[in-house]
Amino acid sequence: MKKEKWLFIGKDPRIKKSAILIDTHEREIMHIESGEWTLELEDLCRNMQPNCIVFPIQPLDAVKDIDYTCIPKETVMFFGRVAGPWKSVSELFTSYFYLQDEQFIWQNAKLTAEGWVAAFYKLNQQSISGKTFHITGFGRVAKMLANILKSMGAKVFIFVRSEANACEAKAYGYDAAILTPQRFAKEPISWLLNTIPAPWFTEDYLKLSTKEMILYDLASAPGCLREVDLKDRYELMPGIPGEYFADDAAVLLSDTINQLYNLEKE
Structure with a gap:
């Protein structure tokens, strides 16, 4: 029986660990630790002829124009986010976006919130209980953050961009307001x-x-700053689950990819 060829690309530790977890006797797995799409990767695709390619959450930098002809037309691709030339490439192949899978999104948000708590302790060496934290937005990550901080004895204030989100945050029991400079x-x-x-x-x-x-x-990068330099008062922290909980994040990613791939095969 001919083995499926899977190519994993990315520096995020969860990518490497996912490649190990997804390995079976029916699959040939290769992981390339790169944040860029390069000539070397194109040569690899021509030689390997992968059946599946798994990309990291953040789009790979394209150091050159992407020559998609090096990839077999039947290749199935798994993306986190797509931007720039990758959006066009994703439309040429059978593509799945694991960052749009509801189970993945919520579990990843949970890991992000717990990971941020670990980062806060490491960076500040202070207790969370009794302090006030202001959160902008009230999506999945914000909801998980607010919940875990409140459960640890912190006061949480939510800034949002719509009246509907402000009402939702208040219904959850948080103080909330529309995000404006005046407020x-x-x-x-x-x-x-x-x-x-x-x-x-x-x-x-x-x-x-x-x-x-x-x-x-x-x-996600590039973050919320607009032509502003906060110097040492700013921490851009994408990819927290992969940094703090690589094993758990890899299990989540590999399970999601397997589920999406099984749907493809049905």
Whole structure:
């Protein structure tokens, strides 16, 4: 029986561990630790002729124009996010987006929230109980963050961009308000956790923030800053699950890929 050929690409530790977990007697697995699409990868695809390619959550940098002809037309691709040229490439193949799988999204959000707590302890060596944390956005990651912080005795304030989200946050029992510079200025913010995947933090917000404020950006790169330099008061923290819980994150990713692939084969 001819083995399936799987190619995993990415520097995130969960990618390497997922490649190990997904290995079976029917599969030939290769992992390339790279954050870029290179000529070497194109040569590898021509020689390997992979049946499946698994990409990391963040799109690979394209150091050259992508020559998709090096990849067999029948190849099944698994993406996290797609942007730039990768969006066009994904449309040429049978592509699945594990970051759109509801189970993956919620479990990944849970790992992100727990991982941020670990990062907070490591970076600050302070207790969470009794402190006030301001969170921007109220999506899945924000909900998990708010829940875990509240359960640990912290006070949580939610900034959102719509009245509907503000009402939802209040229904969960949190103080909440629409995110505007004027409303932002009324809050004495020490710990700001951003989950909004857009560059909203402008010079106006910088002028209104306290000197003690530290911004932890959990949104995907490039984060929330817009032509602003917070220097040592800013931490861009994408990929927390892979950094703090590589084994658990790999199990989640490999299980999701297997489920999506089994749907493809049915």
